[in-house]
Amino acid sequence: MIIAVALSGGADSLRAAWMLKKAGHRVFALHMRLLPPTEPNMEGAPRPAEAPAVVVELARRLGIPLRVVDLSDDFERRVIRPFVEAYGRGRTPNPCVLCNPSIKFGKLLETARRLGAECLATGHYVRKLDPLQCGGRFGLRRSSDSTKDQSYFLYGLTQQQLEHALFPLADETKAATHAWTVREGFADILAEESQEICFIPSGDYRQFLLDRLGDQAPPAGGPILGPNGEVLGRHKGLFCYTVGQRRGLNLPSTAPWYVTRLDPARNAVWVGRADELLCQEALVRRVNWVSIAPIASPRKALVRVRNQHAPAPARLVPLSATEVRVRFDTPQRAVTPGQAAVFYDDDLLLGGGTIGDRED
Numbered sequence: 001m002i003i004a005v006a007l008s009g010g011a012d013s014l015r016a017a018w019m020l021k022k023a024g025h026r027v028f029a030l031h032m033r034l035l036p037p038t039e040p041n042m043e044g045a046p047r048p049a050e051a052p053a054v055v056v057e058l059a060r061r062l063g064i065p066l067r068v069v070d071l072s073d074d075f076e077r078r079v080i081r082p083f084v085e086a087y088g089r090g091r092t093p094n095p096c097v098l099c100n101p102s103i104k105f106g107k108l109l110e111t112a113r114r115l116g117a118e119c120l121a122t123g124h125y126v127r128k129l130d131p132l133q134c135g136g137r138f139g140l141r142r143s144s145d146s147t148k149d150q151s152y153f154l155y156g157l158t159q160q161q162l163e164h165a166l167f168p169l170a171d172e173t174k175a176a177t178h179a180w181t182v183r184e185g186f187a188d189i190l191a192e193e194s195q196e197i198c199f200i201p202s203g204d205y206r207q208f209l210l211d212r213l214g215d216q217a218p219p220a221g222g223p224i225l226g227p228n229g230e231v232l233g234r235h236k237g238l239f240c241y242t243v244g245q246r247r248g249l250n251l252p253s254t255a256p257w258y259v260t261r262l263d264p265a266r267n268a269v270w271v272g273r274a275d276e277l278l279c280q281e282a283l284v285r286r287v288n289w290v291s292i293a294p295i296a297s298p299r300k301a302l303v304r305v306r307n308q309h310a311p312a313p314a315r316l317v318p319l320s321a322t323e324v325r326v327r328f329d330t331p332q333r334a335v336t337p338g339q340a341a342v343f344y345d346d347d348l349l350l351g352g353g354t355i356g357d358r359e360d
Helices: 011-022 053-062 072-088 095-114 159-163 174-183 205-216
Strands: 002-006 026-033 066-070 119-121 126-129 139-142 223-225 231-234 258-263 268-272 278-289 299-304 312-320 323-333 340-345 348-355
Touching (some): 011 053, 011 174, 026 095, 053 066, 066 095, 072 095, 072 205, 095 159
Parallel strands (some): 002 026, 002 119, 026 066
Antiparallel strands (some): 299 312, 299 340, 312 323
């Protein structure tokens, strides 16, 4: 089988490529360029797409062809702009949730198929099910490594994308991958993994948003409002806050205040005590169903409202094929508009969508 591997320069995609080659497949690497070059060439024109030196060296050591795919325009349009616009509306988006279906398993998969690959493999820790295992649909299960499971970020994949997706690390662990890099002599050139947003390497997303929003940035200096609408202080700009935040409010009090809501219409940050962060239900929009067809009647599920959130028992009440009302058995803390809510049956990923505003 001819397989393209999305080679990022990290240990996970590297091991995925190595496993596939060892299994006898014809493997080639695709490296996504997601940001435009920062320096022009001598003639002043943008430099051609080049892979980072570490990616070139990893492909050389593996003995597989490497091609760079410039997706910077698509990434700007489909990921960065929606990310910035969501913050401008007082929401807290997850860019990886946008990138996987539109860029990695969208544009990059299209390129892989055009170059003759039957599948695109990545270093995600997640298990794929074929239609014989999943009632006639392609499905996803959480990884065997619960500490590294990445199914939360993949709920947006379509059946057509899953058909041509491979996850060689499905039954592996992150610890085993690290040990493999040492044993095979790759650890010396692999960069330390970053936990930051890939297009904000500095980690200062507030400055990034200020630079990108410019004159359209919500004004700083709006009110911080208490539970009854009383003005308790002034904020630095809505995009500097997120639901559940405690630090940085600078509100003297005998008990801590927490951000409970962002209000773009009033340019206000609402705060309350810890119990006001609890949410009994949430509207989830733009739902994509993965391992099952859209539900027509209420059903029980486990729901994650953040990647590190322990899945909480809830009842899914369908409002349409793409909207669900989630009713938690026990109120959950800091259910944040703009984040993803992902539904599971045990470890089977049912689907997911975007959390709407509390008043919806």
